[in-house]
Amino acid sequence: MEKIAIIGTGLIGQGWAAVFAQAGFEVAMYDSSQKAVERALMAMEKRIADLAEFDLIKLSDAPQVLQRITVADSLEEALDDAIYIQENGPENVDIKKEITLELDAIAADDVPIGSSTSGISASRYCKDIAGRYRCLVVHPINPPHLHPAVEIVPTPWTDQSIVSKVNDVMIKCRRETIVLSEEIDGFVVNRLQGALLEEAFRLVGSGIVSAEDLDKAICDGLGLRWSIMGPMQTIHLNAPGGVTDYVARYGEMYRGFGIGPYDDVDWANIAKEKLGPELSQRTPIAEIPEAQIARDRKLMALLRHKKQAGVETSKQ
Amino acid sequence: MEKIAIIGTGLIGQGWAAVFAQAGFEVAMYDSSQKAVERALMAMEKRIADLAEFDLIKLSDAPQVLQRITVADSLEEALDDAIYIQENGPENVDIKKEITLELDAIAADDVPIGSSTSGISASRYCKDIAGRYRCLVVHPINPPHLHPAVEIVPTPWTDQSIVSKVNDVMIKCRRETIVLSEEIDGFVVNRLQGALLEEAFRLVGSGIVSAEDLDKAICDGLGLRWSIMGPMQTIHLNAPGGVTDYVARYGEMYRGFGIGPYDDVDWANIAKEKLGPELSQRTPIAEIPEAQIARDRKLMALLRHKKQAGVETSKQ
Numbered sequence: 098m099e100k101i102a103i104i105g106t107g108l109i110g111q112g113w114a115a116v117f118a119q120a121g122f123e124v125a126m127y128d129s130s131q132k133a134v135e136r137a138l139m140a141m142e143k144r145i146a147d148l149a150e151f152d153l154i155k156l157s158d159a160p161q162v163l164q165r166i167t168v169a170d171s172l173e174e175a176l177d178d179a180i181y182i183q184e185n186g187p188e189n190v191d192i193k194k195e196i197t198l199e200l201d202a203i204a205a206d207d208v209p210i211g212s213s214t215s216g217i218s219a220s221r222y223c224k225d226i227a228g229r230y231r232c233l234v235v236h237p238i239n240p241p242h243l244h245p246a247v248e249i250v251p252t253p254w255t256d257q258s259i260v261s262k263v264n265d266v267m268i269k270c271r272r273e274t275i276v277l278s279e280e281i282d283g284f285v286v287n288r289l290q291g292a293l294l295e296e297a298f299r300l301v302g303s304g305i306v307s308a309e310d311l312d313k314a315i316c317d318g319l320g321l322r323w324s325i326m327g328p329m330q331t332i333h334l335n336a337p338g339g340v341t342d343y344v345a346r347y348g349e350m351y352r353g354f355g356i357g358p359y360d361d362v363d364w365a366n367i368a369k370e371k372l373g374p375e376l377s378q379r380t381p382i383a384e385i386p387e388a389q390i391a392r393d394r395k396l397m398a399l400l401r402h403k404k405q406a407g408v409e410t411s412k413q
Numbered sequence: 414m415e416k417i418a419i420i421g422t423g424l425i426g427q428g429w430a431a432v433f434a435q436a437g438f439e440v441a442m443y444d445s446s447q448k449a450v451e452r453a454l455m456a457m458e459k460r461i462a463d464l465a466e467f468d469l470i471k472l473s474d475a476p477q478v479l480q481r482i483t484v485a486d487s488l489e490e491a492l493d494d495a496i497y498i499q500e501n502g503p504e505n506v507d508i509k510k511e512i513t514l515e516l517d518a519i520a521a522d523d524v525p526i527g528s529s530t531s532g533i534s535a536s537r538y539c540k541d542i543a544g545r546y547r548c549l550v551v552h553p554i555n556p557p558h559l560h561p562a563v564e565i566v567p568t569p570w571t572d573q574s575i576v577s578k579v580n581d582v583m584i585k586c587r588r589e590t591i592v593l594s595e596e597i598d599g600f601v602v603n604r605l606q607g608a609l610l611e612e613a614f615r616l617v618g619s620g621i622v623s624a625e626d627l628d629k630a631i632c633d634g635l636g637l638r639w640s641i642m643g644p645m646q647t648i649h650l651n652a653p654g655g656v657t658d659y660v661a662r663y664g665e666m667y668r669g670f671g672i673g674p675y676d677d678v679d680w681a682n683i684a685k686e687k688l689g690p691e692l693s694q695r696t697p698i699a700e701i702p703e704a705q706i707a708r709d710r711k712l713m714a715l716l717r718h719k720k721q722a723g724v725e726t727s728k729q
Contacts, residue, residue, distance in 0.1 A: 151713035153720070216666050238634045239651075243712045246634030273633040275626040283670040285622050286630045290644070291667040292612035295678060296604050297644055302683035306601050308691045310591040312643020314602045317589040318554045318562030320639030324715070327628020327636070328606070328613055335555075350532050351607040354599040362611060367618035375624045395722065396559045397467035399640070402718040404469070406711065 098123050098165075101266070102175040104196065105185035106137035109213045112241030113183050115144050118165040119154055119242075120270040126168050127175035134168050141166055144242065176204045181266050183235065185213045194222040201228035209259045211235030211249075215287060218280040220252040229254045235263055236284055247272040248284045296356060325395045333376040334389050340376050344368040414439045414481075417582070418491040420512065421501035422453035425529045428557030429499050431460050434481040435470055435558075436586040442484050443491035450484050457482055460558065492520045497582050499551065501529045510538040517544035525575045527551030527565075531603060534596040536568040545570045551579055552600055563588040564600045612672060641711045649692040650705050656692050660684040 100123040103110045110126065114137075117124045128134040145163050149156045169175035176182065182204060186196045193212065200210050210232050212219055223232035233255045238244035247267050251260050260276065267274045275285055283291055300306050306314075322331050329340070336343035348364045380388050416439040419426045426442065430453070433440045444450040461479050465472045485491035492498065498520060502512045509528065516526050525547050528535055539548035549571045554560035563583050567576050576592065583590045591601055599607055616622050622630075638647050645656070652659035664680045696704050 147709075147713060151710075151717045153713060153716055240709065243709060243716065244634050244637060246629050246632075248630070273629040275622060275629050277621055279621060281616075281621055283667070283672075285616055285627060286634055287667070288612050288616065288670055288672060289609055289627075289630060290635055291670050292608045292672050293605055293644055294648070294667060295672055296608035298680050298683050298688075299678045300597075300601055300604065301645070301687055302678060304687075305594055305597055306591060308643075308645040308688050309695065311601060311605075312645050313562050313589040313591050314564070314605060314643070315639045316562075316641065316643040316646075318560050318602055319606055320636055320641075320643070321560060323631045323636030324640035325632065325636075325719075327624075327630070327632040328609055329617070329624040329628050330632075332610070351599070351603070351610060354604055354607050356599075356604060356608050356611055362615045362618060364614050367614050371617055371620075372614075372624050379625065393463075393556065393559060394467075397463060397469060398722045399718070400469055400559065401467045402715070402722075403641075406714045406718075 100125060100179045102127065102169070102179040102182045103185065104128075104172070104175065104182060104200065105187075105213075106134050107185060109237065109239060109241060110183070110185040111137050111140055111144060112237065112239070112243075113185070113213070114141060114166050115148065115162075115242035116237075116270050116272070117183075118145075118162045119148070122165065122270075124166045125175045125179065126166065127172055138166070138168055148242065172199060173203055176200070176208075179204065179208060181263065182208060182210045183213060184210060188214060188216055190217055190222050193217060194226070197223055197232060198226055201226050201231075204228075207231070207262075209233065209263050211263055213237060213241075216283070218250065218252070218282065220254075220280055223252060223254075230256045231259045233259065233263065234280075234284070235267070236286070238286060245271065245273040246275060246286065248275045248277065248286055250277045250280055250284055252280060321396060321399060322392075325399060326392060329372060329376060330379070333372070333380060334385055334392060337382075337385065339373060339380075339382045339385060341365075341368045341373040416441060416495045418443065418485070418495040418498045419501065420444075420488070420491065420498060420516065421503075421529075422450050423501060425553065425555060425557060426499070426501040427453050427456050427460060428553065428555070428559075429501065429529070430457060430482050431464065431478075431558035432553075432586050432588070433499075434461075434478045435464070438481065438586075440482045441491040441495065442482065443488055454482070454484055464558065488515060489519055492516070492524075495520065495524060497579065498524060498526045499529065500526060504530060504532055506533055506538050509533060510542070513539055513548060514542055517542050517547075520544075523547070523578075525549065525579050527579055529553060529557075532599070534566065534568070534598065536570075536596055539568060539570075546572045547575045549575065549579065550596075550600070551583070552602070554602060561587065561589040562591060562602065564591045564593065564602055566593045566596055566600055568596060637712060637715060638708075641715060642708060645688060645692060646696070649688070649696060650701055650708060653698075653701065655689060655696075655698045655701060657681075657684045657689040 101117045103126045106126045106128040114124050145159050148154045149159045186192055212234050219232045219234050223229040234250035236248040238246055264274050301308050332343045333340040344364050417433045419429055419442045422442045422444040430440050461475050464470045465475045502508055528550050535548045535550050539545040550566035552564040554562055580590050617624050648659045649656040660680050
């Protein structure tokens, strides 16, 4: 049973503990505040019980999962024998630098140091640290144990072997890893959210639509599709000839909305050179009709679920 | 039993027929091509059977629902006694104008003429039509019977009574209506999709992430939340003080990503003046912790559903 160290035991650290322990890892939690770590351990019981209630872990496995999570009294104890470190400190460059220096001084040389930060690229705090080759961002979506997506963002100095190692750990934890080729502010998840929020603020701010109605556009519209299929695959299935055909049909229309401007982004060329080849490998053009039928069946299953679970937008 | 006329019986028209018939309306389908309308009627059987298979209509109700859908041999027959007209013609201003002129000449004065167009504001084709006061866009998300969201977009000349009438019909059909105060290119749904796609194309185009990994960011991340809760309510619940607090904490960060530029959109002011008051009415600040718990339970139920249904991103 391999061991993972969790440094910082707030809500994010707790979510990670649930993820790692579920996958069979031994989890050592450490926090500079003794109170925080005691509170965290208490909270874990509730989290694991919740997961069992929703059949996301077997009820009979719950006690074992909980037993895998322990508290370390010191940083040294937490890191001893750990194969991976997940750091969840405050969102502050100076504090991240201080914590990472300490971790780097103690941990064995080949142990990756992943940070949960959502806003700070790792290069901003690890540049002058000896072990910068093993520093990177491993960003979950809050709460981590309820969102499979995890972003892995290397710095210019991160070893490829470190990226692979982290990716392997995450895949063992049944995470869906988003591996970036290089750092970019906001990474992928928050850039996509930010782009949508920009337009949402514009629409609500200009009085064209209420926040409640705007929410319906996603929750009862685009979000239904997007919870079973990403936006790239969505448009690939929405034209007979796949994504390049979609851009030929609708690219002009979207550009005409006056969102942006993004004069440097050439949809048609990107569709032809990158999206088309990649998406057609996943779903060849000839298989699109079949994939559409499968998609609609998943949508119906999702609607049935929402109906049975009584999940309705306007009531939330 | 009130009657609704569906003009144009392609995929969108068929989806609408399922929506209206399920709600108890008598549905008359008309298409200038006799072949198209025969094909549509055949397809309806399969659609209704699918809905019954997924418990979205009762199996015992299926025959009655189908019986409510009939074919009209002429436009006059289709419109006779209809209380609402849903037009699903080709996406072409001239053709829309021609069809709408015809409909306006035949239909009783108080019958709204809604167009399913996703790209053409109704003012572009109805300006010179006598009955422009009853023309508007009623835009579904494809396929209409699998997405509750419907956009209602009035022209500068559309009567408020017409908007209310259409809204009432849609609510009877258990649609979630997004009512715009005025026309804007792309309406709300496609503007939001367009904003997200712009950033997605940029990220994939620059080689920062693959299309497959980008899809995970939505399908296993943001899309999970967004299928149970819109983006405005999402951020309202993601800060202790609600949406204004969220913008105070993270607004700067999002603006720093360099998405846009949207120099004319003042997040802080919009949050304070519009979003805060509206969202706090739905979920008062004091009830946010409780709403977070409810949200996480819905997320867990959704994950259970996806697990049971075998819906996993990378396999699609």
